[in-house]
Amino acid sequence: MRRMIKETFPGHGIVGEEFGSERADAEFVWVLDPIDGTRAFVSGLPVWGTLIGLMRGGVPAYGMMHQPFTRERYFGDGQSAHYAGPDGTRSLRVRTCASLAEATVMTTSPRQFAPADRKAFERVEKASRLARFGCDCYAYCMLAAGHVDLVIEAGLQSYDIVALIPIIEGAGGIITNWDGGSAASGGRIIAAGDRRIHEAALAMLNG
Secondary structure, eight states: OHHHHHHHOTTOEEEESSSOEESTTSSEEEEEEEEEOHHHHHTTOTTOEEEEEEEETTEEEEEEEEETTTTEEEEEOSSOEEEEETTEEEEOOOOOOOOGGGOEEEESOGGGSOHHHHHHHHHHHHHSSEEEEOOHHHHHHHHHTTSOSEEEEEEEOHHHHGGGHHHHHHTTOEEEETTSSOOTTOEEEEEESSHHHHHHHHHHHTO
16 A cells, blocks of 8 residues: 555655554645454454545545455545445445434443543443444444444544544544544544434543
């Protein structure tokens, strides 16, 4: 990916989990994570993915999650989001969810939270209808596709999340940090399909 970017867009920057950063102050910066979900990958579970994001002026502008074993691609530009795979192609749209009591919430693993953050997550978990664990970047795509309602995580890097932001937003969802600000730098992240439960979960996380 780095070789192709350098050959095609020599003025663009690159940030990635492997091999560090190059021209990170450029107007266009590619943000790469070849294997997001390493534990799933080594366990043979197809919920990891290759994340390719593009930032323009420090703002996520385009993102793709590609899962080569399932042959699925989820991609978006912040205005729209789409799926392409064995089931054909279709637009993605989040689902409505009026309250946490009706919500399905996901996180990769509660063990990845610091103690205080884990307690905060557990407050949301107890208030929700259903909690599921272990899907890494795939969980965000399931949110964009309208199958789940909340994804809550902590300790993320920019390359873990930049590619997923335009997909979530393009499908009509909202994704921020736990302070309600930009998620592009990583850290503690919350994504929701419905702004009502985003607001409710934020209040509970910070309560």
